[in-house]
Amino acid sequence: MRRDTLHLKAPGNWINDPNGFIYYKGKYHLFYQHFPYAPVWGTMHWGHAVSEDLVNWEHLGIALFPTRYEDQNGCFSGSAIEHEGRMYLYYTGVHYMQADPNNIHLSPGDAYESAQLMMTSEDGMHFDNFHKKTVIVPPMDDSRIGDRTHTRDPKVWRGRDAWYMVLGTMTAKRKGALLFYRSENLNDWSYVNTVSANEELGWMWECPDCFEVAGKTVLIVSPMGLQKQAPLEENHTVCMQVTFEEETCVMQLPDHYQYLDYGLDLYAPQSTLDEEGRRVLVAWLRMPEPVEGEWIGMYCMPRVVEMEGGHICFRVHPYAESMFTRKITHPKQADGAAYRVRFVLREGEGISIGGYRIWREENRICTDRSAVFPRNEKFSLRASTPEVEGKCELDVYVDAHMIEIFVNRGRYVLSHAVYGLTDEIQSDSVEQWEIAALK
Ligand code: FRU
Numbered sequence: 501m502r503r504d505t506l507h508l509k510a511p512g513n514w515i516n517d518p519n520g521f522i523y524y525k526g527k528y529h530l531f532y533q534h535f536p537y538a539p540v541w542g543t544m545h546w547g548h549a550v551s552e553d554l555v556n557w558e559h560l561g562i563a564l565f566p567t568r569y570e571d572q573n574g575c576f577s578g579s580a581i582e583h584e585g586r587m588y589l590y591y592t593g594v595h596y597m598q599a600d601p602n603n604i605h606l607s608p609g610d611a612y613e614s615a616q617l618m619m620t621s622e623d624g625m626h627f628d629n630f631h632k633k634t635v636i637v638p639p640m641d642d643s644r645i646g647d648r649t650h651t652r653d654p655k656v657w658r659g660r661d662a663w664y665m666v667l668g669t670m671t672a673k674r675k676g677a678l679l680f681y682r683s684e685n686l687n688d689w690s691y692v693n694t695v696s697a698n699e700e701l702g703w704m705w706e707c708p709d710c711f712e713v714a715g716k717t718v719l720i721v722s723p724m725g726l727q728k729q730a731p732l733e734e735n736h737t738v739c740m741q742v743t744f745e746e747e748t749c750v751m752q753l754p755d756h757y758q759y760l761d762y763g764l765d766l767y768a769p770q771s772t773l774d775e776e777g778r779r780v781l782v783a784w785l786r787m788p789e790p791v792e793g794e795w796i797g798m799y800c801m802p803r804v805v806e807m808e809g810g811h812i813c814f815r816v817h818p819y820a821e822s823m824f825t826r827k828i829t830h831p832k833q834a835d836g837a838a839y840r841v842r843f844v845l846r847e848g849e850g851i852s853i854g855g856y857r858i859w860r861e862e863n864r865i866c867t868d869r870s871a872v873f874p875r876n877e878k879f880s881l882r883a884s885t886p887e888v889e890g891k892c893e894l895d896v897y898v899d900a901h902m903i904e905i906f907v908n909r910g911r912y913v914l915s916h917a918v919y920g921l922t923d924e925i926q927s928d929s930v931e932q933w934e935i936a937a938l939k
Contacts, residue, residue, distance in 0.1 A: 502900035502921060505938055506820070506838035508532075508557050508782070508799040510547055513539050515797035517653075517707060517768035518782045519546055520563075520580035520589050523775050524624045528554055530782065531563055531589070532799075533577060535605070539790035542605030544574035546591070553819045554780070554802040560625070563589075567629045570595055570615040570638075573607065577653040577707055578616075579770065581663075581686075587624040588686055590636070590665065592652035593617045613639040613648050616667065618687070636689050637681065643672045645694060646679050653707045655770075656686075659746050665689060668705040668721065671696055676705035676723045680749035693749035701757075702726040706735070707768045710744065710751075713779050714807045717744045719751070720760060720781075722768050732878040733764050737783065739812050758812055762885045763867070763905075763915040766800055779805040780817055785902055787917045788876045798902055800915055808911065815910035816895065824936040831898070831923045834937035838899040841925060843933035845892050851930045853896055854921030856903055863887040865894070865907050865914065872918040885912040 509515060513536055520531035527550045534547035546564035549557040564575040571593025578591030598611040616637035621627050637654075640646040646669040656665045665681040677696035681689040702723025709720045720739045727736055737760040743752045760769055760783065769783035782799045790796040802817035824840045831839055831854070841853055850859030855871040866884040873881060888907055895906040904915040925933065 503836045504900045506899045511559050512795050516784050517577045518770045519577050521770045521772040522580040524582050539796040555820050563627045579655045581656050587621045589619045590654040590656050610649050614652050615639050616654050650704045655709050666708045668708045670704040674703045676702045678708050695751045709771050713805050717742050730880045761913050761915050763883050765917050766915050788879050813910045814913050823938050825939050826937040828935050828937050838938040840936050841896045841933050843930050849929035851927040853925050869916050872921050
């Protein structure tokens with residue numbers, strides 16, 4: 501039996517976005533959107549896990565849960581920072597004006613309002629939900645600035661002279677936008693600027709994240725309603741190099757964007773700095789159905805964001821990469837643990853890994869998961885990267901329910917949820933491949 505050994509998932513039931521990702525007092529803390537009662541989305545809590553190596557996680561239970569009027573119906577996504585030894589969590593609280601009488605975890609027609617809250621913790625281990633929450637941005641009352649319902653997911657960072665916060669929102673014309681705030685003291689926040697796309701890029705922007713990599717500013721955002729091919733895949737995460745002026749929070753967006761991942765399932769990433777200053781991110785893998793009726797949703801491997809000639813790359817974090825040291829010749833020898841298959845793929849060649857097909861056609865890396873995915877017309881089965889230049893080296897990481905393909909060390913990445921992989925690798929064109937198992 502294959503086990504999921506490489507990826508974080510909730511101890512049970514539902515997980516979606518990563519939240520509050522931070523290296524704090526010698527450990528990585530990762531919080532997560534969590535519904536603890538059933539494997540479906542519902543009233544959001546923040547689950548909490550810690551790790552020393554970004555691969556092996558220890559679950560510490562629930563950190564944030566609804567206690568106030570403003571977060572009565574959920575503690576939505578947000579981020580963490582450290583200041584003077586304390587951990588500060590920023591998140592969106594939602595209050596339903598009307599709940600579904602048959603399922604109080606939902607609000608039909610989005611009849612809810614959103615506020616931005618802060619919670620502090622002395623040690624990142626204890627969270628006083630009854631006394632340590634404060635509202636820092638009340639629900640929007642001016643639709644020229646942001647939407648009362650759809651404004652959320654605070655990401656906070658230290659700038660040169662102050663603290664900054666970006667929120668995702670929707671304009672009055674139903675376009676995605678960002679709201680920027682500034683604070684001197686982490687408690688009092690003032691609105692600075694709104695930034696929206698020149699062109700159509702979905703109707704609302706979730707989970708914004710912006711940071712510097714090698715002197716360039718990168719924006720990552722998750723627009724809703726970006727694609728139309730399959731109902732549960734309309735939301736996709738994009739990234740782009742932008743220019744950003746801190747004092748005015750003026751951001752210029754380019755016309756061109758990349759996808760975070762060229763598969764169909766990754767969404768709502770969050771980044772932080774690792775202990776050596778690398779920009780590392782994780783993201784939620786949407787899954788079509790629970791595994792053995794018990795849990796649904798996972799996180800991708802930690803990925804390092806790097807720039808390569810104006811292109812944003814997502815490489816396997818060295819901690820994860822260095823764990824694949826056990827050379828094997830057949831997936832069965834991995835004893836059910838994750839393994840990596842490494843090979844060069846030439847034009848016209850293809851391979852099947854456990855029933856998941858990968859081939860190169862017109863210089864694109866194409867995949868088909870039909871044989872390892874439940875029948876469900878709400879999801880699509882095939883995906884591909886843009887054209888790859890030159891040689892094409894693939895690192896395919898295989899876990900029981902997730903496949904991640906790194907093309908040319910993360911120039912493009914393509915990740916998918918999979919079910920029922922076999923232990924066979926087959927190809928009549930690729931001549932050789934190397935397999936290494938997770939130690
Ligand atoms: C993205 C998202 C966020 C929100 C959270 C709620 O997947 O919709 O915008 O905060 O999930 O669970």
